[in-house]
């Protein structure tokens with residue numbers, strides 16, 4: 001734990017919101033953290049000119065005065081990461097908002113003596129042999145944390161050498177020494193700078209999908225583990241709802257949910273939802289695999305930036321233990337606003353729409369930390385990053401939206417018209433993309449579903465065709481279209497309402513297994529084929545349109561979340577009913 005390095009102190013000369021200028025702090029380096037004034041407010045060095053430095057404060061600067069002490073800490077913005085993160089809520093500086101045990105910035109070393117930190121005991125089980133050589137990322141032992149996640153205590157970054165001592169199984173506190181490597185004490189919790197990506201051995205190039213449980217994503221715009229996705233959408237188009245569904249249902253081991261500059265009650269919703277829901281895969285509660293970092297709209301603006309980077313660092317921390325982690329950030333636009341506010345106060349020359357010129361590189365620094373890797377310890381693990389973007393007025397040409405698109409593998413654009421017509425999730429099939437879709441198709445083919453890519457291609461073609469015909473029908477009237485085109489129109493509606501729409505609030509429909517999703521799409525495509533065959537045999541399109549296809553639309557609600565068999569049974573019934581029309 002780093003202590004405040006005495007003798008280098010400077011004094012505050014100017015404060016303007018989160019911008020603080022300091023005179024006389026010695027040997028400052030860029031990004032070094034300082035503790036300001038009597039409350040030891042955290043602030044990061046963002047510019048140095050001679051004896052003067054410009055700092056970005058992460059907390060309210062109310063009460064700071066010219067002449068107040070500015071004490072360099074010798075460290076960078078860091079989080080003390082150890083067991084006790086899961087199931088807890090932290091602020092942007094990783095300080096517990098509930099009863100979590102850790103205080104996490106360097107200048108808070110004294111505060112780490114908080115009773116909650118010292119009184120919480122963990123069971124450490126050694127898993128290495130003394131006398132052997134170990135290196136960064138090697139497992140020293142384990143600590144059962146919460147639910148299904150076993151906390152692995154690793155050799156920290158930059159440390160390697162002989163493991164000269166390892167504790168036997170024992171009850172310890174987070175800052176107690178459990179091992180000595182190359183003469184250095186290692187404890188359960190170690191400080192970790194948040195702006196620097198945690199090291200790993202190598203990136204993996206093969207593609208494995210993350211199953212989100214949301215059909216429109218899993219069937220049409222799949223995201224790979226270790227990829228980045230952005231969710232742009234105007235106010236009320238369902239960004240938060242979709243991200244919360246992903247937090248609840250995706251098949252990840254650990255979820256880090258960063259609430260950045262959005263309403264506080266939404267964070268309360270996440271917490272409530274997760275505390276009540278069971279994790280189908282482990283039988284525990286979903287909250288036991290989740291770390292929540294809350295930096296809501298009423299909290300200090302610059303801490304939004306800290307929350308984004310601490311969030312991704314926490315995810316990397318679990319990745320390094322061998323887990324598949326997902327970071328969800330809602331919303332990256334509020335973080336960009338904080339960057340803009342600071343740049344404007346600093347007098348930086350504004351680029352597009354007042355955002356700083358380095359907006360794109362800041363967004364890249366965030367999204368590029370996604371990845372599926374071989375960890376230093378030699379296991380395969382991933383960090384998937386999903387960020388909401390809230391373009392003001394739904395204007396998709398604004399800089400945060402356009403810059404984000406450049407750095408992500410998946411774009412899930414939420415469409416205002418779909419949301420207004422209550423088609424949720426309002427993922428636009430014309431404005432979204434998934435660059436890994438072909439590779440995901442190969443994965444499915446190798447893992448028991450060779451039909452995945454063909455099914456997706458047919459669905460995309462049907463959507464495009466029915467969109468085109470709907471426009472035509474608006475002009476000339478649907479009844480003037482030939483029979484096979486009327487069936488395509490009908491098929492488009494079945495696909496949209498019966499497969500792509502998904503009611504987040506429904507116990508049967510909120511989550512959808514891969515098998516049920518495939519069965520629902522097959523149901524619609526087979527019904528469309530049967531209808532086309534009827535038209536080809538001379539059956540009037542009107543007759544088909546008057547047939548009750550309600551069972552197709554209701555299948556997603558009627559069948560259980562993973563009940564593909566029930567959907568297939570439904571298909572056989574509907575096809576039999578259509579048979580009668582021949």
Ligand SMILES: Nc1ncnc2c1ncn2[C@@H]1O[C@H](COP(=O)(O)OP(=O)(O)O)[C@@H](O)[C@H]1O
Nearest residue numbers: 235236237238239240241424425502503504505
């Ligand atoms: N999948 C869904 N199922 C049902 N309702 C939804 C769904 N997605 C969004 N909604 C509705 O839309 C409203 C606004 O969604 P929200 O996620 O808060 O929008 P945003 O975060 O984009 O402003 C929600 O309160 C809910 O009523």
Ligand SMILES: [Mg+2]
Nearest residue numbers: 239240241262
């Ligand atoms: Mg929202």
